[in-house]
Amino acid sequence: MVRQASGVMSIPATVSFDNQLPASWMAHYNCADVSMVTSGYTSRLWSQDHHPQNWTKYQVWEWLQQTLDMHQIDATSIPFQNFDLDGRQLCNMSFQDFTRSAGSVGAILFQSLTDLKWNGQYGQTDMVIPGDIKTEIDADFPCSILPFKEEPSFYSPSELFDIKSSFQPNVTLASPAPSSPDPKRSQVKRHNPRGTHLWEFIRDILLNPERNPGLIKWEDRSEGVFRFLKSEAVAQLWGKKKNNSSMTYEKLSRAMRYYYKREILERVDGRRLVYKFGRNARGWRESEK
DNA sequence: AGGCCTTTTCCTGGTT
DNA sequence: CAACCAGGAAAAGGCC
Secondary structure, eight states: OOOOOOOOOOOOTTOOOGGGSOHHHHHHHHHSOHHHHHTTHHHHHHSTTSOGGGOOHHHHHHHHHHHHHHTTBOGGGSOGGGGOOOHHHHHTOOHHHHHHHHTTHHHHHHHHHHHHHHHSSSOTTTOOOOSTHHHHHHHHOTTTSTTTOSOGGGSOGGGOSOOOOTTOHHHHOOSOOOSSOOTTTTSOOBSOOOOOOHHHHHHHHHTOTTTSOSSEEEEETTTTEEEESSHHHHHHHHHHHTTOTTOOHHHHHHHHHHHHHHTSEEOOTTOTTEEEEOTTOOSOSSOOO
């Protein structure tokens, strides 16, 4: 049987980088309003009225992640702890500081920051994404589509609600960063970026109510119970993300059922299209203190 | 190269 | 009957 290529990306289930983030980042992350972070955050991050100079450490971290994602650079290839800085400190770094802190990737980071400082927008120089949706795509799909699609515009603007996972630290980075900038480790590593797991994709739709066109809704926000309103539409969107035009709710739901065993989801009996986040699902609570 | 992991695909059978 | 739900089985791909 010939099966369709799907361009699947996956992340080891066991990855966690909670212990790699500087304490200050985690503190910020824990205190952050998740809905703010996932919806308007990225656009605010790039906007003129939020100059890099004024970034918090957490925003620096966000920028770092998104820039790496844009360039398909493995996040583990740079020592994140060298960027435990706020925006002011970051803006004071010279080109040499960047290369010292991140090897060859430092040049890319320097370029990104320079663009943001002077243009208020990144990607003026080398991005191939056309038009007005560029920034939005970059921000919203930091690690999903660029690597496989030459033309990310296959996402129509209406589909550009945030499907992003970058705000969730425990899935985006895979392994401990090296303690010092090793030139070999710091080389640009062109491999497939971390994809988003299905449950994260679902979660991120839920966390963007204002931009989620009635696909999934919370049934019980505090308990993590949610319901699919447009099951096939969600499946189609998931399929698009995976470059798989034959995705259906039937198949998506099979993948969802595999999460029961791993306690990422809990079964909700007797209610059609209803699921509940389990103890191993992260990042969906309003406050995760 | 091979094993692990997360889906994807298909299927049988049951339920709403 | 259509749309779901439950899982088994096998395989696709990606990653290490």
